[in-house]
Amino acid sequence: MVDENREGRPPRLLRRAVMPLLVGAGCVVVGGQWLQSRQQARIVRHDDALLDGEAHDLTLSWPFAQASTLYNVALRQDFFSQFRLDVHLQPGAVTGRDAIADLRAGRSMAAVAPVLSWLQAYQADADLPARLVMGLQAGTxxxxxxxxxxxxxxxxxxxxxxxxxxxxxxxxxxxxxxxxxxxxxxxxxxxxxxxxxxxxxxxxxxxxxxxxxxxxxxxxxxxxxxxxxxxxxxxSVKGLYAERTNLALGVSTGLLARTPGAAVALVLALSHAAHWLPAHMTEAAALLDGRVDGMDQDTILQMMRHEVLGVSPVGNDLKIQVARYVDELKLLGIFPDSLDSAGYARAISADILRHGQRGSHGAGQSG
The missing domain is CATH 3.40.190.10 (Periplasmic binding protein-like II)
Structure with missing residues (x-):
């Protein structure tokens, strides 16, 4: 029998029913926090296992990086410094081809350019001393x-x-x-x-x-x-291309051979910045305030809300996307139909976040 609630106390049966729920809810919250902490710890351990523990100076060619959302997040939210990177921008690059030319000439150790521009460069020079290591953002x-x-x-x-x-x-x-x-x-x-x-x-x-x-x-x-x-x-922000990277980061084969830890740190810093971005658009827009001619913070935020953020494939995901671009350039006659697109993508890419792959940088056309 249920006691009368004469003193404003919850009935005994109600208390008995509610208490397990409250305890259970607490366990869910604590359990969720524990799981998140465990996942974060695994990410940290994975990152640490890939890094060489050294600080690195690195010259990067990235056209209009000062107005890039991802670059500003990586720099000003301290993702570069978190991975002990001191990144210097090589001035003068206006197009992706300019950035690739900087890398080829040894003026930079890494370059950012559209995948389409990278593919044209590889088609023109099969011995291009660079490997694609990650996608940076979807196209706009x-x-x-x-x-x-x-x-x-x-x-x-x-x-x-x-x-x-x-x-x-x-x-x-x-x-x-x-x-x-x-x-x-x-x-x-x-x-x-x-x-x-x-x-x-x-x-x-x-x-x-x-x-x-x-x-x-x-x-x-x-x-x-x-x-x-x-x-x-x-x-390109809707449909077929919405989840496909446009920009890709390429690093010199010399850097991969001599200082692979620097390349790994750069990929991890930009990858973490890309993953941070979609959930922090307001903060990211604030970082760009005054850095894009003719656009204030609110306008930048509206633009970002009409873009696809956080697309940063590495490893096999990157190779699959590169192969799709190769297939499309076959339509324009830039690559022959007989070319093995998947094999070609593998040859010009490097999966440096996998143990044993950091120093692997052989290239050449496949198929």
Whole structure:
């Protein structure tokens, strides 16, 4: 029988029922914290086992790194220093090809460039002294068209003038693949127009170009400039390419041979920064405040919310994604159809987060 609750106390049976629940809930909280701590401890032990315990100075070529979300997170949230890295940026690189050229010439030990640019470089020089070790972020390519033209599909771009910043940038190459998939010749279907960034607005207003093929942050700024009245025809932040890396980190084969611990530390620092980013967008936007021309913290945050963050494949995941890009460049005739895409991806990559793989850096075309 249940006692009357004359003194505002919970009935005995209710107490008996509730107490196990409260204890159980406490166990869930404590157990969850314990599990998280155990997982974190495993990550730390895994990282420590890969590192050589030394501090390293490293020169990195990364176009416009000062405006890169991931670079700023790695630097200013102390991921570099956590892994005892002193990273120096090699100045002057504007495109991915510039960064790769820095590495080839020995001006840097590592370089950041689009996977598409890396593949073109390897195709041109099978002895390129670099190996891809991780993806850094998904692409933010956007093809923007003037609304009044009522361009509704890729096929409508035939005969249209598309502005790009630089013939060497991956923007044109990426959208060339999209055009080829639609059965169009990307070299002749549209008219590609090279314009500096400060002339694109005027060209759109004047109607001397019909569309622009760019990536963020400039693409986001143009899309949200109401006076230009642009619409997004296609992008890489949704669909097939949303979870595929665009930028890749390549390290010199000399660094892998002489100081593999430095390469491992760089990969771990950038990997941890990439994993931190999606859950801390507000903090990341604050890090970029004042570092991107024409964009304040709120605008940067809005842009980040329309991008795919935290894509940073390594090892086999990276090789699979690289192989897919190789398949797509076959569509453009850059690689022969007979090439073994998976074997080629393995040959130009290095899985340095696996024991026994750090010094393995043989290369060459496969298939």
């Amino acid at each position: 390519f956007r093809l923007l068209v003037r609304r009044r033209l009522r361009i509704a599909k890729i096929e409508d771009l035939v005969g249209r003038r598309i502005a790009v910043l630089n013939a060497d940038m991956a923007d044109r190459l990426f959208f060339s693949v999209i055009l080829r998939r639609k059965g169009l010749n990307p070299d002749t279907a549209p008219d590609w127009v090279i314009l500096p960034p400060d002339q694109i607005d005027d060209a759109l207003v004047a109607g001397t170009v019909d569309a622009v093929a760019l990536h963020d942050p400039l693409a986001w700024q143009l899309l949200n400039n109401r006076t230009l009245d642009l619409v997004e025809l296609v992008n």
